Amino acid sequence: MSSCFLFAVRDRYMIQEVNDMDYRDFVEIVKEELPERLPESLRGAVIDDAKVDKLQGQSYEGIRVIPKDSIVSMSVDLQPYFEMAAQGMPMGEVLNGIADRIDSVFADQPDFSLDMLDDYEKMKERLTVQLVGREANEDLLQQIPHQDMEDLCLVYRVNVQKSEDFRASFLLTNEALGRLGITEEQLHQDALVQTLKQEPFEIKTMAEMIKEMAGEEVEVGDGLPLYVATNQSRMNGAAVLMYPDFMEKAAEVVNDSFYVLPSSLHEIILVPENSGPDVEELQMMVQEVNATQVSPQDRLSDYVYHYDNEECVFERADHFLKRMQEKEQSKEARKDSVLADLREHQKECEEKPRKDTGMYRVKEATL
Numbered sequence: 292m293s294s295c296f297l298f299a300v301r302d303r304y305m306i307q308e309v310n311d312m313d314y315r316d317f318v319e320i321v322k323e324e325l326p327e328r329l330p331e332s333l334r335g336a337v338i339d340d341a342k343v344d345k346l347q348g349q350s351y352e353g354i355r356v357i358p359k360d361s362i363v364s365m366s367v368d369l370q371p372y373f374e375m376a377a378q379g380m381p382m383g384e385v386l387n388g389i390a391d392r393i394d395s396v397f398a399d400q401p402d403f404s405l406d407m408l409d410d411y412e413k414m415k416e417r418l419t420v421q422l423v424g425r426e427a428n429e430d431l432l433q434q435i436p437h438q439d440m441e442d443l444c445l446v447y448r449v450n451v452q453k454s455e456d457f458r459a460s461f462l463l464t465n466e467a468l469g470r471l472g473i474t475e476e477q478l479h480q481d482a483l484v485q486t487l488k489q490e491p492f493e494i495k496t497m498a499e500m501i502k503e504m505a506g507e508e509v510e511v512g513d514g515l516p517l518y519v520a521t522n523q524s525r526m527n528g529a530a531v532l533m534y535p536d537f538m539e540k541a542a543e544v545v546n547d548s549f550y551v552l553p554s555s556l557h558e559i560i561l562v563p564e565n566s567g568p569d570v571e572e573l574q575m576m577v578q579e580v581n582a583t584q585v586s587p588q589d590r591l592s593d594y595v596y597h598y599d600n601e602e603c604v605f606e607r608a609d610h611f612l613k614r615m616q617e618k619e620q621s622k623e624a625r626k627d628s629v630l631a632d633l634r635e636h637q638k639e640c641e642e643k644p645r646k647d648t649g650m651y652r653v654k655e656a657t658l
Contacts, residue, residue: 314369314370314373317369317372317373317376318340318352318353318354318369320382321338321354321369321372321386321389322338322339322340322354324382324386325338325354325386325389325390326338328386328387328389328390329390329393329394330390330394332358332394332397333356333358333393333394333397334359335358335359336356336357336358336359337356337357337359338354338355338356338357339354339355339357340352340353340354340355341353341354341355341366341367343366343368344431344434345431346421346423346427346428346431346446346462347423347427347428347556347587347588347589347590348427348428348587348588349588350431351368351370353366353367353368353369353370354366354367354369355367356393358397365393365396365397367389367392367393369389372385372388372389375388399452407449408467409470409471411471411472411473414449414471415481415482415485416485417449417450417451417485418447418448418449418450418478418481418482418485418486419447419448419449419450419460419482419485419486419489419490419527420445420446420447420448420482420483420486420527420530420533421445421446421447421448421527421530421556422443422444422445422446422527422529422530422532422533422556422591423443423444423446423556423591424442424443424444424553424590424591424592425439425442425443425444426442427587427590428444431462432444432446434464434465434466435447435462435463435464435465436463436464436465436468436475436478436479438475438479438533440532440533440605441594441596441605441606441607441610442592442594442607443532443553443591443592445479445530445533446462446463447462447463447478447479447482448460448461448462448463449461449463463478483533483534483535486522486530486534487534487535489523490522490523490524490528491522491523492520492521492522492528492531492534492537493520493521493522493523494518494519494520494540494541494544494561495518495519496516496517496518496519497517497518497519497560500519515562515566515568516545516562516563516566517560517561517562518541518544518545518549518560518561518562518563519554519558519559519560519561520532520537520541520558520559520560520561521557521558521559525557525558526557527556527557528556528557528558528559529553529554529555529556529557529558529559529591531559532551532559532605538598538600538603538605539600539603541561541598542598542600544561545561545563546563546565547563547564547565547600548563548564548565548597548598548599548600548601549561549562549563549564549597549598549600550562550564550568550570550573550595550596550597550608551595551596551597551598552573552576552577552595553577553591553592553593553594553595553596554580554585554591555585555589555590555591556589556590556591557589559591564597570595570608570609570612573595573608574594574595574608574609577592577593577594577595578593581593594607594608594609595607595608595609596608597610597611599611
């Protein structure tokens with residue numbers, strides 16, 4: 292009897308088992324059954340549990356695969372495969388899909404040597420930055436170096452593999468920073484230098500960006516003038532907000548101070564202040580689009596931001612409006628104070644008895 296026939300019979304009986312199991316049971320079945328499905332090059336690989344911490348709520352519990360006589364491993368999130376099985380896909384097909392995924396990753400080995408992990412001079416050439424929201428990543432941010440800007444945080448990654456269609460990177464942790472013996476300030480400076488080389492920022496009108504994506508002219512309408520800012524690859528392009536001189540150059544392009552709409556992790560939208568946008572409407576639009584159009588893993592923030600070109604201040608739009616209100620109140624208070632001083636001085640003058648002056652007597656004598 293062939294092994295293919297045995298697999299087919301076993302897979303048929305496993306369908307009912309999948310319908311009755313939870314995710315933890317599914318992981319155990321994968322760990323038990325997967326080794327037989329792996330290609331010859333991965334026979335003898337160790338498969339164990341893995342808990343992977345990721346940004347944007349994408350942490351998961353899955354499996355880790357370590358090939359025989361190797362210190363390189365890969366982790367696999369099994370949740371999508373569990374859902375396939377729960378929806379009726381035969382377990383054999385699910386397992387084959389997992390095996391194919393693992394095989395493709397190890398077959399396409401990245402151009403990254405492990406000695407780079409302890410050699411900062413080599414590693415820094417692969418540094419890049421990513422901008423994320425603080426609220427969605429609060430727990431993980433305690434373990435990784437980052438720089439805050441309002442409720443946004445710039446984090447640092449190391450590119451392992453990069454192409455037009457695929458890229459792989461890992462987050463730098465506080466532990467790694469200590470092992471490398473560098474400061475967070477040095478990391479920040481080096482990461483920005485490398486990112487600027489590899490991913491310069493671009494600012495285009497909404498019409499230009501849509502034309503680029505659609506490949507043809509598209510009517511945008513006569514609404515607010517909108518600009519899109521991102522990087523060259525259109526991946527993690529919201530990080531341009533933290534590029535040196537980005538704010539000043541963006542203000543030159545839009546010819547004004549501007550509001551920032553956090554479209555996603557990959558781009559931001561700029562709205563000139565002189566176009567007279569309703570900030571409350573912008574805020575509602577951002578929240579609605581995030582809730583209905585942007586996936587959780589790509590979501591940056593629910594807030595609108597503002598850059599004041601005169602004072603070179605970047606802040607949340609509600610903080611900007613509050614600052615302007617306080618500035619106006621302070622201005623009015625100073626005005627009232629000056630008027631009060633003038634009135635007080637006038638009152639003092641009126642209450643003082645008039646004194647004849649020598650000038651008056653001279654004039655009186657000449658009459």
